[in-house]
Amino acid sequence: MTHHETVVVLDFGSQTTQLIARRVREAGVYCEIHPCTVSADEVAAMRPSGLILSGGPLSVYDEGSPQVDPALLSLETPGGGAVPVLGICYGLQALAHALGGGVEASDHREFGRAPIVAHEEDALFRGVPEGSVVWMSHGDHLTRLPAGFRSIAATDNAPIAAVAAEADSEHGPIWGVQFHPEVVHSEHGAAMLGNFVTEICGLKGDWTMGSFIDEKTAEIRETVGDDHVVLGLSGGVDSSVAAALLHRAIGDQLTCVFVDNGLLRSGEFEQVQTTFRDGFDIDLRAVDASDLFLDRLAGVEDPEEKRRIIGRTFIEVFEAETEAITERLGHKPRFLAQGTLYPDVIESVSFKGPSATIKTHHNVGGLPEKLGFDLIEPFRELFKDEVRDVGRALGVPDAIIRRHPFPGPGLAVRVLGPVTREACELLRQADRIWLEELERSGTYDDVWQAFAVLLPVQSVGVMGDFRTYEQAACLRAVTSTDGMTADWARLPYEVLGRASNRIINEVRGINRVAYDVSSKPPATIEWE
Known part of the structure; x- marks a missing residue:
């Protein structure tokens, strides 16, 4: 996106680097994140109008800690002036260290509001x-x-809380802050970052989802030409909005494949077909492969084995549908579209290196290279909230735009223990009731993700003077901005009580309901 005003963020390993880019984009300026190990020449080739150095976990005087290349401080903007630089926390310390200032360990660490x-x-x-x-x-x-x-701000514990180069300094336009303006806990942090890109960098802010749609539509048309695109539609936000954008660009040159693996949410198979076949007039191949998936999952308890079975089976079904599409068209489609998002791209080149594998992920991105497609990933530059904005602009129904994330393996990793048709149906109904109660209470949009889990335990209950011995369900709801970290949602007791009462009364086979109050970390959002 080098034709836009661009601010480059160099990542020194902070957990909140993505938030910096999000805040800059909220100011209407396109922003990219790159590892701090990129060279000054590589950054110059990006033609930035501003440069931000993120925080990080290390100390500038540690052996092997990342340092600031002085050449980064003498880059030129596309207009010919010096590129303004902002250092945040470690970024400020690295700037000071590189320019002859002093950085030392504090007598006491400072965490929290100031x-x-x-x-x-x-x-x-x-x-x-x-x-x-x-x-x-x-x-x-x-x-x-x-x-x-000069120091331009102070707190009680930090006499140098922000700095700026003097107007006549040989170092150019450089600012730095010891705090984190990107996080919501900094009251006017978004305004400070907005000031950096508009007041200091002098940028107009031409990054909008409307401009993105127009540019990406033209790009897709030019790339695809007269060929054909296949998209694996999951019914989630990313693939749904990708389908709408691709259809806008190339119409009937797009075929979507939607597979019912028997592990979908209540009514999802029918809803997706109605939305995309009837509402958007998209060529949609809806495949009911639920028996195939559930037969192969019978008796499987290990979550990683569940994922492997689901992934392999999905590839088989997708290959079969691709062959059918090839036969109908008379030639094999050249392109496979995916809903890859910018955080996925950032993670793959992170300064911190690849993350530890907590659990494998199943999605269309897992399709093997031997299928021989060229990839189209229209959202590689976007964050999740930007994809939602694109969807709204394209007329994707609100019910899909607002939808909480749903794992690729679906209910298989929310049925703890063996996967059976009966267990999936119990969970499907409990989950439906839970989400209905969140919608009814107006709290659905207050949480990042909510779902029910079927526990592999039975408990004693009493219903109408009769003893019951049925399964237990656990409800989960978390708040988050990106899913990387999350906290359990403090929902009203009345909402929890109504959901529990309805599940126990309406779902025969569940007689006990619990609520998960674990945060991520140490827990994960999903249970498996």
Whole structure:
């Protein structure tokens, strides 16, 4: 997207680097994240109008810790001026270290909220009132400013909470903050980042989802030409919006394949067909392969084995449908479309390296290379919330846009223990009731993800003077911004009580309901 105004974020390993890019994009400016190990020449080739150095977990004086290449501080913007630089936390410390300032371990670490007790009239703080709370998370601090810099903000524990290069400094337009403006705990942090890109970098803000749709539509048409695209539709937000965008671009040159693996949510197989075949007039091949999947999963308890079986079976079904599409068209489709998002791309090139595999993921991206498709990934540049905005602009129904994430293996990893048709149906009904109660109470949109889990235990109950010995279900609801970390949702007891009462009364086979109050970490959002 080099034809847009661009701000580049260099990732030094912070857990909140993605939030920096999201805040910059909220200001209407396109932003990319790259590992801090990229060279100054590579950054220059991106033609940035601004550069942000993220936080990170290390100390600048640690052996092997990432440092700032001084050449990054003398880049030119597309208009010919010096590229403004903003360092955040470790980014500030790395800047100071590179320019001759002093960085040392603090007598005490500082984590949490801190009010700014004073700040200068500086472009970075335009519109930010005195006493604004910022979020601190650091063990090191600046003890000496580099030559040509001044302190422009302080907190009670950080006399150098923000710095700026003097106007006549040889170092160019450089700012730095010890706190994290990207997190929601910093009251006016989004305004500070907005000030950096608009007031300091002088950018107009031409990054909108409307412009994205127009540009991506033209790009898809040029790429596909007269050929054909196949999309594995899951019914989730990403693949659904991708289907709508591709159909806008190439019409009947798109065929979507939607597989019912017997592990979908209540009514999902019918809803997806109605939405995309009837509502968008998309060529949709809906395949009921539920018996095949459930027969192969019979008796399987290990979650990784469940995923492997589902992944292999999906590939078989998808290959068979591709052959049928090839026979109908008279030639094999050249392209496979996927709903890959920008966080997936960032993770693959992260400075921190590949994440530990907590659990394998099954999606269309798992299709083997031997299928011989060229990939189209229209959302490689977008975050989840931006994909939702694209969907709204394209007229994708609100019921799909607002839908919570759903795992590729579906109910198989929410039925703890052996997967059976009976267990899936019990869980499907409990899950439906849980989501209905969240909708009815107006709390559905307050949580990132909510679902029910069927536990592999039975418990004694009493119904109408009769003893019951039935299964237990656990309800899960979490709040999050990106799913990387999450906290359990503090929902009203009335909502929990109604959901529990309905599940026990309406789902024959469940006589006990619990609520999961675990955060991620240490737990994961899904149970398996």
